[in-house]
Amino acid sequence: MDPKLRRQLGRIVSWVLTFLLMMIICVPGLWVVLTAFRPNAEVLAKPAVWVPQVLSLNNFAKIFGFAQEVAIPVPAYFANSMIIALTSTAIALLIGMSGGYAFARYRFRFKDGLFLGLMLSRTVPGIALSLPLFMIWSRLGLIDTKPGLIIVYVAMNVPFTIWLIDGFFRQIPIELSEAAMVDGCTRWQAFWRIEFPLARSGIASAGIFAFLTSWNEYALASQLTRSTYSKTLPVGLMDFTSQFTIDWAGMSAMAVIIIIPALALTFIVQKHLIAGLTFGGVKG
Amino acid sequence: MARYSPKRLFRNRMNLVPFLLLLPAFMVLALVVVFPLGFSLYTSFTPYRLIRPNTLHVWIGLRNYTDLMGNGDFWAAFGRTVLFLTIALNVEFLAGLGIALLISRITWGQRTLRTIMMFPMMFSPILVGYQFKFVFNDNIGILNNALQALHLSDGAIAWLVDRNLAMFSIIFAEVWMSTSVFAILLLAGLLSMPRDPVEAARVDGCNPWQVFRHITLPYIMPFAYIAMTIRSLDVARAYDIVHVMTGGGPAGRTELLWTLIARTGYNNAKMGMANAMAYISILLSIAFTYFFFRKLIAARKFMRGAD
Amino acid sequence: MAEIVLNKLVKNYGRTRAVHGIDLSIAHQEFVVLVGPSGCGKSTTLRMIAGLEEISDGTVSIGGAVVNELPPRKRNISMVFQNYALYPHMNVRENLGFGLKIAGQPAADIAQRVDEAAEILGLTELLERTPAELSGGQRQRVAMGRAIVRKPAAFLFDEPLSNLDAKLRGQMRAEIKKLHQSVRTTVVYVTHDQIEAMTLADRIVVMRAGRIEQVGTPMEVYNHPTSAFVATFIGSPPMNMLPGTISGGAVRLADGSALPVPERAADNAREGQEVLLGIRPDDISPVGHGLSQDGPGAELTLTVAIAEPLGMESLIFTRIAGQEVQAKLYGPRMVLPGEELVFRLALDRAHLFDAASGASLEAR
Ligand SMILES: Nc1ncnc2c1ncn2[C@@H]1O[C@H](COP(=O)(O)OP(=O)(O)OP(=O)(O)O)[C@@H](O)[C@H]1O
Numbered sequence: 012m013d014p015k016l017r018r019q020l021g022r023i024v025s026w027v028l029t030f031l032l033m034m035i036i037c038v039p040g041l042w043v044v045l046t047a048f049r050p051n052a053e054v055l056a057k058p059a060v061w062v063p064q065v066l067s068l069n070n071f072a073k074i075f076g077f078a079q080e081v082a083i084p085v086p087a088y089f090a091n092s093m094i095i096a097l098t099s100t101a102i103a104l105l106i107g108m109s110g111g112y113a114f115a116r117y118r119f120r121f122k123d124g125l126f127l128g129l130m131l132s133r134t135v136p137g138i139a140l141s142l143p144l145f146m147i148w149s150r151l152g153l154i155d156t157k158p159g160l161i162i163v164y165v166a167m168n169v170p171f172t173i174w175l176i177d178g179f180f181r182q183i184p185i186e187l188s189e190a191a192m193v194d195g196c197t198r199w200q201a202f203w204r205i206e207f208p209l210a211r212s213g214i215a216s217a218g219i220f221a222f223l224t225s226w227n228e229y230a231l232a233s234q235l236t237r238s239t240y241s242k243t244l245p246v247g248l249m250d251f252t253s254q255f256t257i258d259w260a261g262m263s264a265m266a267v268i269i270i271i272p273a274l275a276l277t278f279i280v281q282k283h284l285i286a287g288l289t290f291g292g293v294k295g
Numbered sequence: 296m297a298r299y300s301p302k303r304l305f306r307n308r309m310n311l312v313p314f315l316l317l318l319p320a321f322m323v324l325a326l327v328v329v330f331p332l333g334f335s336l337y338t339s340f341t342p343y344r345l346i347r348p349n350t351l352h353v354w355i356g357l358r359n360y361t362d363l364m365g366n367g368d369f370w371a372a373f374g375r376t377v378l379f380l381t382i383a384l385n386v387e388f389l390a391g392l393g394i395a396l397l398i399s400r401i402t403w404g405q406r407t408l409r410t411i412m413m414f415p416m417m418f419s420p421i422l423v424g425y426q427f428k429f430v431f432n433d434n435i436g437i438l439n440n441a442l443q444a445l446h447l448s449d450g451a452i453a454w455l456v457d458r459n460l461a462m463f464s465i466i467f468a469e470v471w472m473s474t475s476v477f478a479i480l481l482l483a484g485l486l487s488m489p490r491d492p493v494e495a496a497r498v499d500g501c502n503p504w505q506v507f508r509h510i511t512l513p514y515i516m517p518f519a520y521i522a523m524t525i526r527s528l529d530v531a532r533a534y535d536i537v538h539v540m541t542g543g544g545p546a547g548r549t550e551l552l553w554t555l556i557a558r559t560g561y562n563n564a565k566m567g568m569a570n571a572m573a574y575i576s577i578l579l580s581i582a583f584t585y586f587f588f589r590k591l592i593a594a595r596k597f598m599r600g601a602d
Numbered sequence: 603m604a605e606i607v608l609n610k611l612v613k614n615y616g617r618t619r620a621v622h623g624i625d626l627s628i629a630h631q632e633f634v635v636l637v638g639p640s641g642c643g644k645s646t647t648l649r650m651i652a653g654l655e656e657i658s659d660g661t662v663s664i665g666g667a668v669v670n671e672l673p674p675r676k677r678n679i680s681m682v683f684q685n686y687a688l689y690p691h692m693n694v695r696e697n698l699g700f701g702l703k704i705a706g707q708p709a710a711d712i713a714q715r716v717d718e719a720a721e722i723l724g725l726t727e728l729l730e731r732t733p734a735e736l737s738g739g740q741r742q743r744v745a746m747g748r749a750i751v752r753k754p755a756a757f758l759f760d761e762p763l764s765n766l767d768a769k770l771r772g773q774m775r776a777e778i779k780k781l782h783q784s785v786r787t788t789v790v791y792v793t794h795d796q797i798e799a800m801t802l803a804d805r806i807v808v809m810r811a812g813r814i815e816q817v818g819t820p821m822e823v824y825n826h827p828t829s830a831f832v833a834t835f836i837g838s839p840p841m842n843m844l845p846g847t848i849s850g851g852a853v854r855l856a857d858g859s860a861l862p863v864p865e866r867a868a869d870n871a872r873e874g875q876e877v878l879l880g881i882r883p884d885d886i887s888p889v890g891h892g893l894s895q896d897g898p899g900a901e902l903t904l905t906v907a908i909a910e911p912l913g914m915e916s917l918i919f920t921r922i923a924g925q926e927v928q929a930k931l932y933g934p935r936m937v938l939p940g941e942e943l944v945f946r947l948a949l950d951r952a953h954l955f956d957a958a959s960g961a962s963l964e965a966r
């Protein structure tokens with residue numbers, strides 16, 4: 012075949028494939044978003060109504076308690092999720108910075124072993140961990156409390172945060188902090204004035220990753236929380252299915268509420284996140 | 296000489312610093328992971344039931360484990376989990392590789408595509424489960440609706456009820472959620488690849504397939520191992536998906552180790568037994584992670600020359 | 603006063619010893635260059651002086667006080683790193699002023715001293731740029747500026763010019779020399795480039811495998827190397843080494859031919875000793891095209907293997923007694939491979955080393 016024609020064809024094929032790919036990625040989510048703005052009657056209609064006839068914010072109004080039936084306390088869940096995710100992220104970042112710095116800048120005994128142990132601690136399936144945690148937390152009175160979940164999420168996020176931050180610190184030449192120390196800094200000052208500012212964007216993306224993990228977590232939260240006092244959004248989402256019928260429209264509206272912060276953060280971090288994952292892994 | 300000289304003390308103090316820095320991390324992990332796991336190891340040797348607290352102090356040795364050995368449901372769930380992971384990880388790797396190769400060739404809109412590709416990574420697994428429960432719903436799901444509108448099928452296909460279709464649906468949801476980890480890392484690998492070796496190989500007479508097989512693939516494999524390691528850290532997130540989509544049902548046809556653990560521990564209140572199962576699932580996860588982590592370390596050493 | 607004294611300085615990395623007990627005193631305002639092949643422990647030594655590397659044994663004193671336990675910031679030194687180590691998130695002005703700011707100097711003083719340093723190094727135009735916006739030579743200058751603003755007791759340089767191209771390196775070398783003449787501070791300068799060592803140093807310290815091989819002024823080290831290692835390391839192209847045996851007051855070479863024992867080693871050469879006869883390329887020249895035509899010498903007819911014309915001189919590769927040697931021809935004369943020429947060896951400038959130990963047999 013004529014090479015020019017072949018190249019044309021190749022380009023068309025790759026565009027078609029890309030289009031299909033994006034359809035598969037986007038359509039399910041978009042359908043959920045669309046459903047969030049439609050009345051349940053239309054969602055359940057048979058045969059299917061493809062072009063929405065009615066679009067309204069009713070579903071959101073309902074779950075936020077502006078309508079008559081206040082079935083599910085979404086605002087409380089939202090607040091819980093925010094508080095728990097933000098607090099656990101902040102703590103995990105502090106611990107992760109300290110640990111990541113240790114791995115990036117010091118040589119010490121058992122270094123590889125400790126790192127592996129850290130990673131392995133993250134692999135314990137949430138549901139497997141939830142069993143003993145449930146028993147211990149009930150004895151400590153931590154069941155259905157925000158601190159109870161925050162501690163768990165800190166532990167869940169620390170290993171990966173250390174991995175990412177270690178990678179970012181390694182990218183900063185060690186001579187910079189040495190130069191700062193010769194210039195009169197203590198190691199502590201050299202960290203805060205030189206290494207921290209340079210790793211800041213990486214640390215921020217590690218933080219966003221930690222935030223998302225906490226924000227999205229279900230297996231542990233579903234066992235360790237009970238009431239509006241500590242239930243998070245993913246757990247609250249299941250409130251909709253507790254009856255025999257599913258309120259698809261309401262659930263979709265709540266899904267939109269869960270996904271918006273996550274999507275917003277994805278836009279912000281994507282560049283750093285990719286850099287962090289690859290540097291942490293390959294150049295480590 | 297001078298064994299107790301100030302110099303020695305100074306050096307010891309220096310060596311303590313990294314351990315102090317790591318202390319908070321290991322303290323939290325001890326509290327949340329190590330200590331509870333020790334406790335659950337203990338309970339796995341008891342017939343502990345939540346409703347009868349004094350059973351916590353009855354020691355039955357390995358009975359839970361020997362019971363498990365003969366428990367057909369457990370082994371079915373175990374086998375299904377291994378199958379599920381094997382299929383999902385392989386499909387994710389291959390699809391991720393395909394997507395990465397596809398996008399690496401596209402020059403226009405590449406960054407946008409990459410961003411969109413990252414979306415599923417950011418979805419809560421519980422949302423992914425919900426989303427696909429909705430998509431695969433036999434009555435109102437968009438998939439059946441579309442198939443019917445296009446006259447590709449007349450009746451409603453019971454995606455989440457039929458044994459094979461339900462497993463397919465779950466794997467599809469899992470792959471949808473996690474392929475982007477592979478795609479993104481492999482794409483990063485492809486984009487960071489130097490051109491010279493590829494060009495040298497072309498000059499040496501390799502055809503495109505040979506270039507891919509002998510130059511490109513070895514270069515991006517470490518990136519694949521990173522993705523595998525990251526993925527193996529949270530393969531158990533699939534619990535959320537299955538929990539929402541089928542709850543392990545119908546009739547245990549999509550029961551994975553993790554949903555079985557939850558059912559045994561919380562619904563049937565057999566904590567001791569559930570912990571024994573949990574231990575086996577932990578070993579499985581650790582085995583997966585360790586396997587990929589070793590490959591990653593080896594690949595890392597290879598790329599840097601030495602440690 | 604900032605003399606630096608190293609006393610039996612040792613550095614161990616785990617089981618391996620990188621520095622084997624170095625003794626060295628560096629006088630106030632002296633410019634000392636540590637030179638040696640890669641991996642010989644130069645950087646390690648320098649970093650122990652700076653306080654960036656823990657001292658395994660021995661002491662470092664600066665200005666009369668032992669500083670082993672002091673962190674870098676308390677040693678009153680400044681350092682220029684091979685990769686400059688400029689702070690990427692600060693502009694040139696902030697980079698220069700960083701040390702002063704940390705020391706808590708008032709802003710007006712900082713500004714004034716930064717401007718002064720910028721003036722000296724010709725950085726005034728670049729003060730608002732970030733390191734990423736500078737060329738290699740400019741970065742190098744900023745790194746030096748950062749070292750001088752603090753007016754430290756000593757400057758430490760670790761291969762500061764090795765990332766520059768040859769022309770820029772020559773230029774910066776001159777600037778460093780000028781700088782030292784104007785600020786007059788003690789300098790310890792690490793390089794593996796022997797030309798830098800020769801041109802910059804008041805005294806050269808030649809290191810090898812964690813030990814000091816020789817200390818001396820550039821001329822001492824060049825004219826009176828104490829070992830075959832120093833002789834081949836200092837000087838370019840390197841000194842030729844002809845293996846031979848002392849027999850009957852002459853050096854008998856591999857092919858049985860004999861050359862007279864150089865006069866300066868005559869007292870120490872024992873009959874039957876295995877030796878290396880060292881002679882620099884400058885001292886092997888075709889008759890009529892050499893540097894020194896008088897004094898004791900030997901004349902040999904040799905065949906040119908390769909000739910590299912360099913303009914007013916040519917480098918000639920040939921063989922003496924089977925051993926490849928380099929020779930120099932002075933003057934604009936074309937030499938062709940295969941040509942046979944009579945070469946004169948200026949034996950008054952030749953050296954003799956013990957073959958086993960490498961030690962010089964020169965009487966002193
Ligand atoms: N952190 C370290 N751990 C173990 N060995 C080291 C370390 N740093 C240096 N060494 C070893 O110490 C020896 C001296 O190293 P040093 O960096 O001082 O050499 P150098 O003379 O500066 O060489 P170059 O000219 O290449 O910079 C080398 O053999 C090196 O391998």
Ligand SMILES: [Mg+2]
Pocket residue numbers: 644645646760761
């Ligand atoms: Mg060095």
